[in-house]
Amino acid sequence: MAPLSSTVVDLARVQFATTSIYHFLFVPLTLGLGPIVATFQTLWYRTRDERWLRLTKFFGTLFLINFAIGVATGLVQEFEFGMNWSVYSRFVGNVFGAPLAVEGLAAFALESTFLGLWIFGWNRLSPRLHLATLWVAVLGTWLSGYFILVANSWMQHPVGYKIVNGEAQLTSVWALLSNEFALRAYLHTMLAGLIFGSTVVLGVCCWHFLRGRDVELFRMGAKVALILAVPVTLLQLVVGNRFGEAVTSAQSMKIAASEAQWNTCQPCGFSLFQIGGFTASDPTPSFSITVPKLLSYMATGSFDGQVQGLNQLQKQEQRKYGRGNYMPNVRVIYWSMRVMAFAGVLMFLVAAAGAWLFWKRKLERAHWFQWTALGAIALPYIAATAGWVLTEMGRQPWIVQGLLKTSDANSPSVSTTWLGISLGVFISLYVILGIVDFVLMRRYARPGRPEQQEELPAPVVSY
Amino acid sequence: MDLQTIWFCLIAFLWSAYFVLEGFDFGVGMLLPFLPRDEQERSEMFETIGPVWDGNEVWLVIAGGATFAAFPAWYGAMFSGLYLALLLVLFFLIIRVVSFEWRDKSESPRWRAVWMWANAVGSFGAALIWGIGLSNLLYGLPLDSSGDFTGTFWDLFSGYTVLGGVTIVLLFAFHGSTYLTIRTAGDLCVRAVVAARRFSVLALLAVAGFLSWTVAVAVDHNDKSVFPPVLPAALGIGAVVLAVLFVARRRSGWAFAATAVATVAWVATMFTSLYPRVMVSSPNFGNSLTVDNASSAHYTLVLMTVIAAIFVPLVLLYQGWTYHVFRARVGGRDVQAPPLAPTAGS
Numbered sequence: 001m002a003p004l005s006s007t008v009v010d011l012a013r014v015q016f017a018t019t020s021i022y023h024f025l026f027v028p029l030t031l032g033l034g035p036i037v038a039t040f041q042t043l044w045y046r047t048r049d050e051r052w053l054r055l056t057k058f059f060g061t062l063f064l065i066n067f068a069i070g071v072a073t074g075l076v077q078e079f080e081f082g083m084n085w086s087v088y089s090r091f092v093g094n095v096f097g098a099p100l101a102v103e104g105l106a107a108f109a110l111e112s113t114f115l116g117l118w119i120f121g122w123n124r125l126s127p128r129l130h131l132a133t134l135w136v137a138v139l140g141t142w143l144s145g146y147f148i149l150v151a152n153s154w155m156q157h158p159v160g161y162k163i164v165n166g167e168a169q170l171t172s173v174w175a176l177l178s179n180e181f182a183l184r185a186y187l188h189t190m191l192a193g194l195i196f197g198s199t200v201v202l203g204v205c206c207w208h209f210l211r212g213r214d215v216e217l218f219r220m221g222a223k224v225a226l227i228l229a230v231p232v233t234l235l236q237l238v239v240g241n242r243f244g245e246a247v248t249s250a251q252s253m254k255i256a257a258s259e260a261q262w263n264t265c266q267p268c269g270f271s272l273f274q275i276g277g278f279t280a281s282d283p284t285p286s287f288s289i290t291v292p293k294l295l296s297y298m299a300t301g302s303f304d305g306q307v308q309g310l311n312q313l314q315k316q317e318q319r320k321y322g323r324g325n326y327m328p329n330v331r332v333i334y335w336s337m338r339v340m341a342f343a344g345v346l347m348f349l350v351a352a353a354g355a356w357l358f359w360k361r362k363l364e365r366a367h368w369f370q371w372t373a374l375g376a377i378a379l380p381y382i383a384a385t386a387g388w389v390l391t392e393m394g395r396q397p398w399i400v401q402g403l404l405k406t407s408d409a410n411s412p413s414v415s416t417t418w419l420g421i422s423l424g425v426f427i428s429l430y431v432i433l434g435i436v437d438f439v440l441m442r443r444y445a446r447p448g449r450p451e452q453q454e455e456l457p458a459p460v461v462s463y
Numbered sequence: 464m465d466l467q468t469i470w471f472c473l474i475a476f477l478w479s480a481y482f483v484l485e486g487f488d489f490g491v492g493m494l495l496p497f498l499p500r501d502e503q504e505r506s507e508m509f510e511t512i513g514p515v516w517d518g519n520e521v522w523l524v525i526a527g528g529a530t531f532a533a534f535p536a537w538y539g540a541m542f543s544g545l546y547l548a549l550l551l552v553l554f555f556l557i558i559r560v561v562s563f564e565w566r567d568k569s570e571s572p573r574w575r576a577v578w579m580w581a582n583a584v585g586s587f588g589a590a591l592i593w594g595i596g597l598s599n600l601l602y603g604l605p606l607d608s609s610g611d612f613t614g615t616f617w618d619l620f621s622g623y624t625v626l627g628g629v630t631i632v633l634l635f636a637f638h639g640s641t642y643l644t645i646r647t648a649g650d651l652c653v654r655a656v657v658a659a660r661r662f663s664v665l666a667l668l669a670v671a672g673f674l675s676w677t678v679a680v681a682v683d684h685n686d687k688s689v690f691p692p693v694l695p696a697a698l699g700i701g702a703v704v705l706a707v708l709f710v711a712r713r714r715s716g717w718a719f720a721a722t723a724v725a726t727v728a729w730v731a732t733m734f735t736s737l738y739p740r741v742m743v744s745s746p747n748f749g750n751s752l753t754v755d756n757a758s759s760a761h762y763t764l765v766l767m768t769v770i771a772a773i774f775v776p777l778v779l780l781y782q783g784w785t786y787h788v789f790r791a792r793v794g795g796r797d798v799q800a801p802p803l804a805p806t807a808g809s
Contacts, residue, residue, distance in 0.1 A: 064564055065564060065565070065568065067564070068560060068561050068563070068564035068565065069561065071517065071560055072556070072557040072560040072561055073557070074524075075520075075523075075524065075553060075556055075557070075560075076553055076557070078524060078527050078528065078531075079527065079542060079549055079553060081531065081538075081542075082527075082531065082538045082539050082541065082542025082543060083542045083543055083546055083549060083550075084543070085539075086539030086540065086542065086543040086611065087539070088539075089531065089535055089538055089539035089542070090535045090536050090539045090610075091535075092535070093531055093532060093534075093535020093536070093538060093539070093759060094532075094535060094759040094760055094762075094763045095763075096531075097528065097529075097530075097531035097532030097533070097535060097538070097759070097763075098532045098763060098766060098767060098770075100528040100531055100532065101525065101528035101529045101531065101532040101533075101767065101770070102528075102770055102774075103528065104521060104524040104525040104527070104528040104529075105525050105528070105529075105770065105771070105774040105775065105778065106770075106774050108521055108524055108525075109518070109521045109525065109774075109778045109782075110781075112517035112518050112520070112521050113517070113518035113521070113778075113781060113782055113785055114781075115517065116513070116514040116515055116516075116517055116518055116785065117514065117785055117788065119513070119514065120510075120513060120514035120789065121514075121788065124788055124789070125788065164760065167535070169759075169760040169762065169763070170760070170762050170763050170766070171762065173766050411539070411543035411546075411611070412609075412611045413543050413544060413546070413611040413612040413613065414543055414546055418546050418547060418616075421547065421550070422546070422547075422550045425550060425554060429554065429557060429558075433557070433561060436561075436565065440565065440568050443568075444568070
């Protein structure tokens with residue numbers, strides 16, 4: 001039985017990883033592009049400058065193409081808990097179900113209803129009311145993110161519950177909603193959304209500079225993107241770092257694994273790069289570049305702080321939870337942490353360079369930067385994916401930290417055949433959707449495309 | 464009434480809201496390949512549901528989330544037990560969701576045809592599978608003592624459950640046609656009336672047959688007496704009869720109201736027949752999930768009750784406003800006015 005059930009768990013994990021990483025390629029752009037488009041429309045409303053309206057419609061179209069897949073794949077996420085993880089669902093439903101239900105009722109309902117009003121309301125609502133519908137939809141997306149992260153953070157750092165008859169029961173909704181882990185994760189994720197939005201807008205504007213199309217118009221867009229990008233990329237470096245402290249107290253093992261820190265150290269250097277040193281039998285890297293004391297600072301907030309090692313933590317966990325391996329995959333966690341952090345620094349550098357060029361009025365001519373900014377669109381996608389791999393794989397072997405193991409949480413009624421079929425369906429569907437989405441996004445972001453919306457024949461459905 | 468029962472009723476309400484609202488946009492979707500004569504009319508049909516379908520689908524997300532929170536064991540058993548059926552629902556809903564946003568992003572006829580069919584197939588398929596899936600909760604599925612499904616995919620199909628699926632498809636096609644009769648204009652509206660007439664008879668036959676059978680299944684499979692389930696069943700059949708009469712007399716608004724009531728009555732019949740169980744186990748009836756053994760603890764139920772009491776009316780209110788904003792008929796004399804150029808401020 002053991003090998004069979006581990007295949008089931010592995011397949012269910014692969015499926016959850018695939019569908020949620022995919023979902024999160026679209027969600028943060030929705031979170032970040034929404035407020036930017038709403039800002040463009042607000043500027044149009046205030047100034048009556050038709051160029052802001054053109055930017056609103058241009059980036060609004062990209063926003064909607066992207067939004068569609070976010071909605072479609074979000075449905076899968078909600079169903080998947082019950083479909084693949086019924087034991088988990090029964091165990092956590094009392095606690096975890098609540099924020100999920102509130103997300104639908106208080107947040108998703110807002111965003112989908114008001115987005116419908118915005119898309120079709122151009123001529124039916126007063127300009128002021130029409131603008132308000134977009135801001136309300138944006139508020140919906142941001143609330144939605146909060147409730148989802150409250151649910152996820154409870155898996156990382158369970159609070160406000162008691163265990164009764166083998167299931168977790170909620171004892172304090174306030175503790176759940178104000179979980180420090182959740183608040184930090186929320187800030188981190190919303191900043192990521194804004195980075196997505198500003199990086200994509202900046203990249204698309206630079207694409208237009210490269211082709212010399214509508215330079216005046218996209219200069220205005222680039223300005224808004226840069227005003228946003230510089231502070232959020234910088235702030236994210238600080239917030240991401242502080243988020244690490246919350247992880248240290250809630251999930252010491254995750255931090256130790258993300259640094260491939262096998263033995264407790266004080267003070268601890270931060271390894272920038274290393275070869276080897278990722279397994280218990282080979283704990284010392286054959287080559288590494290280390291910044292002294294930095295890890296102590298990042299993990300604890302003090303340059304002399306102590307960081308516990310994997311081996312010591314493993315012993316502690318065994319004393320607490322019994323025999324077993326409590327370490328996540330160190331190599332994956334180490335590198336996902338670095339990919340995320342390095343991409344974060346790069347995004348800040350791109351934003352800072354762009355702002356400097358804009359200041360010097362060289363942005364429209366600096367081809368090297370324009371290519372860089374266009375390529376930099378990939379960075380937030382890489383960073384967000386790596387970040388979720390770190391968060392979720394770093395929690396293993398637990399599905400709910402310290403309470404329930406992933407290997408005990410799947411649906412007993414679901415066979416490998418069913419999992420194989422569903423995985424095949426999701427992957428093929430998602431690949432097709434991804435290709436169509438990419439083609440559409442490219443087509444509508446492309447320089448030199450005539451004002452598409454206005455020129456389509458009259459009864460066009462969405463705008 | 465205890466909290467478990469209140470939540471059972473609330474879940475029934477959420478499913479009713481979902482099916483009444485998404486029911487007509489499923490119906491409009493199914494008619495897309497058949498009713499319009501040209502691309503213009505097809506776009507008009509899309510436009511009748513374009514602003515509202517996403518808000519309608521939200522009720523599914525809410526119903527799913529609420530079931531997770533209030534009845535975790537029901538959520539786990541239902542979603543894992545109906546595994547492949549729900550996979551199909553997801554497939555159909557996904558191709559439908561993207562069809563709304565993507566169809567008008569190119570003018571190529573082939574592109575438009577692909578997404579029109581995606582919408583039609585998605586609408587038809589999702590309605591069919593929901594009908595089959597929910598009928599199974601009452602008809603009974605093999606569950607073990609911890610509520611886990613022990614059968615195969617084919618256990619979901621029986622004469623009763625398949626009729627359940629077909630009934631929902633016909634009822635929604637009817638519901639969608641009556642919706643079109645109040646939201647379209649001109650020639651398209653005339654054809655929507657004809658479609659409504661055709662579907663009215665079929666829907667009446669199917670609903671009458673299925674709801675009567677449901678009462679019998681409640682008695683045979685779920686240890687119910689005839690009395691409570693027969694009430695919503697009679698209401699449902701009565702509502703479809705009225706809808707048939709209204710359609711024949713061209714009372715469009717009333718006909719739409721009647722198909723909406725029939726949809727609510729269908730959900731009410733299923734849930735009344737289920738109570739106090741939420742999933743019937745067959746053959747081992749003792750393993751059935753009930754409102755008591757599947758529910759969350761007191762604290763969560765109280766919390767969720769407060770949240771629902773605040774937000775459900777609020778969502779209904781602003782969605783109602785959306786329907787008010789988009790109440791005008793699409794097409795007809797509006798055809799000439801380009802809806803896209805922003806008149807605002809210009």
